[in-house]
Amino acid sequence: MALAIVLAFASPVSLASQMHTVRQGDTLYKISQAYGVSVSSIKQVNGLTSDVIYPGQTLVIPTSGGSQGGSAYTVRSGDTLYLIAQRHGVSVSALKSANGLSSDVIYVGQTLVIPSSNGGGQNGGQSSVHTVRSGESLYKIAQTYGVSVASLKQANNLKSDDIYPGQKLTIPKKESPGSAPSQSDRDLLARLVQAEAGAEPYTGKVAVAATVLNRVRSSAYPNTIPGVIYQVIDGKYYQYEPVLNGTINRPAGSEALKATDAALGGWDPSLGAIGFYNPAKTTNQWVRSRPVTVRIGNHVFFK
Incomplete structure (x- = not known):
């Protein structure tokens, strides 16, 4: 499925919203009657110019009496959940929760409910x-x-x-989203993914990005993406070879960017690893001695 990075516009919805997947035999009128809303409100929220709908289509259903200040958004080519969340000032987890998503997969033409940015996230600001x-x-x-x-x-x-x-x-209480990575941090992480895992499978690319984020969260490492990537111990031990040889400066490909967004969105196929290595290329006995979390492609991930 195509995932999306092109700007699109969300249609304001001054009502609380839920989702409905069109079934065989459904019409806008039947759906509006089932939910107790008007046909015109369903069409407005979903940007429909006619009454034509099709099985499998996802519709935003406004519900009367709400005041959540959410909006509807139609996925465009290039979008990812991370980019959409960043654009609208909400968390990826809140976006997934509002739309009943169990993965980060979205497709062009899909309608997403954008929750209110002051909604407080998954925990509502409380324990x-x-x-x-x-x-x-x-x-x-x-x-x-x-x-x-x-x-x-x-x-x-x-x-x-x-x-x-x-x-x-x-x-x-969920940690403040104020520490979300900047666009330059995202680009830096994607360039590392490209340099370290350009030939690896997509899941392996996501895993490499996740190990950097796991270091950021660990008290044993710097607490920023640039701090982790550019860390040099004792003035000579580079943590990542692309920093030493300069390949970190090459632009990231589209799959590396997509994998970076997936990791920033919370997917961690490394299973909590803080590093990785290629057994065919490394002679470092310390990394080889570390507990292994998973093997993906040519990389072994470790804690």
């Missing part, structure tokens, strides 16, 4: 409680709620990462 399910880890829960593992442990007075099914965890 919430999560009941641990079988197979969950602190890392997975932290990723789900858009918080750090450290803040999750602190909120629950946990000394280790051990949790058990049925355990109640307090989910702390």
Whole structure:
């Protein structure tokens, strides 16, 4: 499916909204009756100029009495969830939640509900409680709620990462989106992905970007993307070879940019790794001694 980077315009909706997927036999009139709204309001919200709809089409359904100040947005070529979220001042998690999305995949022509930027995100600006399910880890829960593992442990007075099914965890207030990466940081990260993983599969590219972001979140590394990428230890140990050989300065390709946006949006196929290496190219015994999280393409990812 085509993912999207071209600007588009959102149609204002002064009503709270939900989504409806058109089924065989649906008409705008039947849908409007089912939801108790007018045909004209459905057409206005979705930018429709006729009553023609088709099975599988996603429609924004306004609901009367709301005041969320959300909007509807039609995905254009080049868009990604990260870029749309940045453009409208909301988080990727809030965007996915508002549209019932379980992945970062979107397609050209898709209509998305843009939640109000003052809606407070997934936690509504407050703490919430999560009941641990079988197979969950602190890392997975932290990723789900858009918080750090450290803040999750602190909120629950946990000394280790051990949790058990049925355990109640307090989910702390979501961290402020004010620290969102700048466009220059995004470009820098994408250039590193291009230099380090240009020939790797898409998932491997996302994983490389995610390892940098995991370092940013770790107290053991600099807390910015440029700080992590350009870190040199003892004045001679470069963390990334492209910084040393200059390939970091080459422009990123479209897939590297897309992979970077996916990582910035919260996808981490590296499973929490802080680094990676190609076994066929490295002789560094320290990285080879680290616990492996996953292997993707030619890279081994480690903690």
